[in-house]
Amino acid sequence: MGVVMPDTRIADTQAILTETKAKQSSGSLAIVGTGIQALGHLTREAEGHIRHADVVFHCIRDPLMLADLHALNPNVIDLTTLYGADKRRSLTYVQMAEVMVAEVRSGRRVTGVFYGHPGFYVAPARLALTTAKAEGYDTCLLPGVSSLDYLFADLRVDPSQSGYQAMEATDFLLRNRPLVTSGHVVLMQVGPVGDLFRPVTDNLERRAILFERLIEIYGENHPCVDYVGATRPGQKPVLRRLKLGAYRDPANLKRLSKASTLYIPPKDSLDNDMAMAERLGISAMVGKPLPVPAAESAPITLVPSTPPVMSNAYFKAMQQIALDPDAAQSFRADPVRYVTSFGALNADEQRWLAAFAKPATPVKVVAAVEEVQDQNVSTEDVQDQNVSTEDVQDQNVSTEDVQDQNVSTEDVQDQNVSTEDVQDQNVSTEDVQDQNVSTEDVQDQNVSVEDVQDQNVSVEDVQDQNVSAE
């Protein structure tokens, strides 16, 4: 699987890792995701955290994902057994969080595994992270492939075109949240809309209320896609395109599943604000669609990619840091000692490492961190208004995490070392213009949503294989 196994570590590195482990007296919590598709979506770093955990908790039902998990670590505990008939999901979540944190308190390195992106609509993971962090334990939340990422790929929706909103279906109805109909809209948890209990039932009346609200906003002829990404390798996604009005038919409401995500393409397009274009100095290009140049309109010279000049030591060290949490900790404790234990570095690598290891004192960063904290204060206000939906409440808990992350000024400082890299990324003004030119693509995308209809392989079974943790 591309993982550097411990027996390939050279002696010095091994000694450092042993030292690091010996110093780890207190527990830690890593929350990782499997992605949506079993086997294909698990990231290498998530795999590393599963492999190296003392105990792994999971909330996974897909047999392939489970097989993968058990192959990586034999010490696995199933959290799904905590769900119960007629048991409120919020109680189950508190219990899931509690059993994970209890292991952390006993000094163990715990990894919690959830499907998709583990920070995206995963209340128990948030709760466990918040609690463990508040009690002073090391925590981390690793990104994974979410259903939203998958949807962008399968429906070929580019959120850079007209923007997007993603929200939870019950929350949308309860707070009467305004939809931006000029952008892409994604509604999560449409199958179990209004359902706070487990097991999730097929409540067609509640689903009908959701669609009536959408019809009020978009009209009954506007298209939408019931999307379920494939959970098995080789399987096709479910892309069921219907007009919103078709959901007045209970048979269509019934076909929605707990894994359904509803995609609604833009309805309106917005005119350019020419005064703003003027201020930005791009009025000559805005509002007059430029023809997309043909590829042959300029000579093309293809140059084979040149491998970067990189020492074997540097590559091996970085690879191991990415895949092994012990290695990452050893590196953070003493970057120079850890990396050079792999062998000699070239001059560029030595400079990078020296800059990385140097304590940073960027005044600007402190200001920026404070700004973010101020924003968080206002997020709390918003949370106070959030009275109901359990998921929303659970998500509210997680604002504390954000604040905690802000405290980690060191991390931000570390990022500052790579300001040059960021600057390189900033050369994207042209890209922005390209995006402006391609506003027409939005329409193309709308058209392609219809195409999606043709691909509608109604693999309804796929829906039922999808996992829970709502």
Ligand SMILES: C[S@@+](CC[C@H](N)C(=O)[O-])C[C@H]1O[C@@H](n2cnc3c(N)ncnc32)[C@H](O)[C@@H]1O
């Ligand atoms: C509790 S949320 C969990 C989201 C998950 N953590 C993620 O990263 O996508 C459950 C919702 O995710 C969406 N979802 C889950 N599995 C899906 C799939 N295979 N395809 C599309 N959407 C899915 C549905 O909207 C479902 O109601």
